[in-house]
Amino acid sequence: MALYLDSAIISEAQSASKLGWVTGITTNPTLLGKSDLAPAETLKQLKAIISGELYYQLTASDFDGMVAEGKAAFELIGEQTVLKVPATEVGFRVVASLSPNIPCSVTAIYSPAQAVVAKEAGAKYAIAYVNRATRLLGDGVALVRDMASVLAGSQTKILAASVKSPEEAVATLQAGAHHLTLPMPVLLAMATHELSQQTVDEFANNGRGILG
Numbered sequence: 001m002a003l004y005l006d007s008a009i010i011s012e013a014q015s016a017s018k019l020g021w022v023t024g025i026t027t028n029p030t031l032l033g034k035s036d037l038a039p040a041e042t043l044k045q046l047k048a049i050i051s052g053e054l055y056y057q058l059t060a061s062d063f064d065g066m067v068a069e070g071k072a073a074f075e076l077i078g079e080q081t082v083l084k085v086p087a088t089e090v091g092f093r094v095v096a097s098l099s100p101n102i103p104c105s106v107t108a109i110y111s112p113a114q115a116v117v118a119k120e121a122g123a124k125y126a127i128a129y130v131n132r133a134t135r136l137l138g139d140g141v142a143l144v145r146d147m148a149s150v151l152a153g154s155q156t157k158i159l160a161a162s163v164k165s166p167e168e169a170v171a172t173l174q175a176g177a178h179h180l181t182l183p184m185p186v187l188l189a190m191a192t193h194e195l196s197q198q199t200v201d202e203f204a205n206n207g208r209g210i211l212g
Helices: 010-019 029-033 039-049 063-080 087-098 112-121 130-137 139-152 166-172 184-190 194-206
Strands: 002-006 024-026 054-057 082-086 103-108 124-130 157-161 179-182
Touching: 002 010, 002 184, 010 039, 010 184, 029 039, 039 054, 039 063, 054 063, 063 082, 063 087, 082 087, 082 194, 087 103, 087 112, 103 112, 112 124, 112 139, 124 130, 124 139, 124 179, 130 139, 130 166, 139 166, 166 179, 166 184, 179 184
Parallel strands: 002 024, 002 179, 024 054, 054 082, 082 103, 103 124, 124 157, 157 179
Antiparallel strands: none
16 A cells, blocks of 8 residues: 655645655646646656656647657656546547556546456556545445456556545545545644544653653
């Protein structure tokens, strides 16, 4: 299992890299649009901050344009690249074309059938938008469960996005997701609990250690 930061803000990436338990960074066009830097410069800086995978989502809409954009992203990011390709008819063709040479994920999956196609096209990851699927379909966690069923035993792993709370994150993992990508507030919330701090405070008030 891996935890990713879902952000293109340089300061957030720097903070996440210092946590020691964030594997990589996922971006999308909306997140890149929130950066103060041009997309290419943002990606260059993100690549330098974290050593793990860096996801870039294609914005072109036609096959040739998407393939060219994917190759350009790989030239920019290098071995850390994972392309995010939308779950559309042309998108699946792009994944089949690029996945032998560039790791690809299929993003915005809303049905287990699309997860099957992603697997057959050679995708390394199938991305489900959990909270968004709950709002649009009624149960995003059930979508992840169904995806896990049809992908069982395959090399295609489920990356869950659009996760809004630690509780939703855990439910998504219990449903069969392999990895999570989370905004910074949710990443930090995953690591904290009021009872943990209360316990630490009690030890600090009542105990002693080797340094005093």
